Amino acid sequence: MKLKGCAHKFGDAINTDYIISGRYKFRIQDPKELAKHVMEDLRPGFYKTIKKGDFLVAGSNFGCGSSREQAPIAIKNAGIQAVIAKSFARIFFRNAINLGLLLIECNTSGFKQGDRLEVDTDKGYVFSKANGKKVNITPLPGFMARIIKDGGIIRHFKKHGGFKI
Amino acid sequence: MAKTIAEKILSKHAGKSLKAGDYAICTVDFCLGQDGTSGLIIDALDKIKAKRLSAGSRFCMVIDHSAPSPNIGVSAIHKKMRIFAKKESLKLYDIGCGVCHQVVLESGNVLPGDLVAGADSHTCTYGALGALSTGFGSTDLAITLASGKNWFKVPKTLKIIVNGRLGKGVYSKDLILHIIGDLTADGATYEAVEFYGSAIRALSMDERFTISNMAVEMGAKCGIIEPDHKTFKWLKALTKKAITPVYADKDAQYADIKQYNACKISPKIAMPHQVDNVTDIAKLKGKPIDEAFIGTCTNGRFEDLKIAASIFKGRKVNSNVRLIVAPASRTVFLKAMKAGIIKTLIEAGANVVTPGCGPCVGTHNGVPADCEVVLSTANRNFKGRMGNPHAFIYLASPASVAVSALLGKITDPRSYIR
Structure with a gap:
């Protein structure tokens, strides 16, 4: 799979409260409405700056904190096609895979805000046009890649009549 | 194996x-x-x-x-x-x-x-x-x-x-x-x-x-x-x-x-806006607080309320501080009530709210104002966690929160423990 998009750069330890605040997740059930508040406490007005297919780029421990699935839902519905980070927190990682939101683990130090990035998941790299460098991706375990390919855990579960490890 | x-x-x-x-x-x-x-x-x-x-x-x-x-x-x-x-x-x-x-x-x-x-x-x-x-x-x-x-x-x-x-x-x-x-x-x-x-x-x-x-x-x-x-x-x-x-x-x-x-560990405090931003509470001695919160799945249990009550007994919460207490469950609430703990807390000026998570997750029951400082017994101090991204949340033990609420400022609880 080849993807192209623009980088929105964030730092380390982006927790799920930052991704979608408890102020919204408890009262808004519509994913499109939730998406309007994505990353709002860190970067007010962020939603309006996203173009469909952009990437969210961050440092280590992305998605730490609460188990709220509204976090990957808000990211996905805001038009972000993948999150590229140095590492992901465990529950967020599972949630994103389950919902079919693509996560890419690689060294993101060289990527800057606004960089045009090209991702090739088959060949396993992220290419930055700005610095002309390719960064290798840590591949997803086969089972998780299959869940993403099936379009999330529910489709995977229905397609195989259970889990196919 | x-x-x-x-x-x-x-x-x-x-x-x-x-x-x-x-x-x-x-x-x-x-x-x-x-x-x-x-x-x-x-x-x-x-x-x-x-x-x-x-x-x-x-x-x-x-x-x-x-x-x-x-x-x-x-x-x-x-x-x-x-x-x-x-x-x-x-x-x-x-x-x-x-x-x-x-x-x-x-x-x-x-x-x-x-x-x-x-x-x-x-x-x-x-x-x-x-x-x-x-x-x-x-x-x-x-x-x-x-x-x-x-x-x-x-x-x-x-x-x-x-x-x-x-x-x-x-x-x-x-x-x-x-x-x-x-x-x-x-x-x-x-x-x-x-x-x-x-x-x-x-x-x-x-x-x-x-x-x-x-x-x-x-x-x-x-x-x-x-x-x-x-x-x-x-x-x-x-x-x-x-x-x-x-x-x-x-x-x-x-x-x-x-x-x-364990002998070498002194009372700690997690500073905004990350739980791992930890230091000795003594280092922040004297920092004024606006709100104190005792509760949550971390520290809202019977023993936590008992420790707080032992500190508040016969004393009043500082007039510059709002103290909110949320017992972790109805069972805890009733047990604390029977033990006289709730009475002590209320007499000291505590606001005892319905058992639940409210203040910790910022849904209601104590959303801080801009620039306010909260000292809480919860487990997270992320920006915006308590409902306002412009507030500052510090985390500590029930004893530290209680003593700090009494004095209106962050305090090492050791000298006040009876």
Whole structure:
């Protein structure tokens, strides 16, 4: 799979409260409405700056904190096609895979805000046009890649009549 | 092959021998959802279209994150949960029952050696009973509820040994904050943590829940304390079920072993806006606070309220501070009431609110104003956590919060402990 998009750069330890605040997740059930508040406490007005297919780029421990699935839902519905980070927190990682939101683990130090990035998941790299460098991706375990390919855990579960490890 | 507790529990639930790094389908013993996650669990179940809920009798929902409802949107979610519970004959703990993790503990539904999945990140609390208990998202929980199973990656295990005795005025909250500060917020990502040592054995069950509760704040999948006579006594009061504790093998393989000396740990504080931003509370001595909060799944239990009451007895909360107290459950509330603790707190000027999570998750019951400083017994101090991204949240033990509320400023509690 080849993807192209623009980088929105964030730092380390982006927790799920930052991704979608408890102020919204408890009262808004519509994913499109939730998406309007994505990353709002860190970067007010962020939603309006996203173009469909952009990437969210961050440092280590992305998605730490609460188990709220509204976090990957808000990211996905805001038009972000993948999150590229140095590492992901465990529950967020599972949630994103389950919902079919693509996560890419690689060294993101060289990527800057606004960089045009090209991702090739088959060949396993992220290419930055700005610095002309390719960064290798840590591949997803086969089972998780299959869940993403099936379009999330529910489709995977229905397609195989259970889990196919 | 010698195994850790996590490897043993997951092997038992997969019906085959597993080691760290393996993936397996495991049967889950108990699962739960709360009002922040159950709406999406119900939506996911709609999509799954399961004929029956395999784990229905081993599941409960708790309305605790916004209880009673502060607005129309939340009311709709609560209504959806009530209708779903009735339709599927599921156990629902409605408003006022308390914070899910205290309610589930008190229900006697979680036993040593169990595998538990909860749609709340602090599900790791039950690790203090010797269970492998971990947080899930809503869709994961729905799949578990429908099939009775889910997929698990067998985690590596980090062994933490704490020997020595905690000093006067130093509590399990200080110990776990110290450990998180040392290991950092991703120091144990995707790992199981096992806690050992004389300092851990010396802790009461309420104090142990505080330790396991915060394991997720260093990224861990679970934080397990091996069961002992205290665990068994505590469980005996709640359930007649047979208990089959799981212990690690002597030569089990650990990813790392960390040792701490409890004698050397002083009262700690986590500063904004990260839980691992920990320092000695004495270093912030004199910083004025606007709001003090005692409660949550970390520190809203009977012993926590008792410590606070012992400090407030015959004294008044500083006039510049609002003190909010949320007992962790109705059972805790009643017990504290019978012991005269609630009366002491209210006489001191505390605002005792409905058992639940409200202030901690910023839904209601104490949202701070811009630039205000909150000292809280909760487990998270993320920007915006309590409902206002322009406030500053500090985390400490119930004793530290109580003493600081009395004086109106951050204070090392040791000189005030009676």
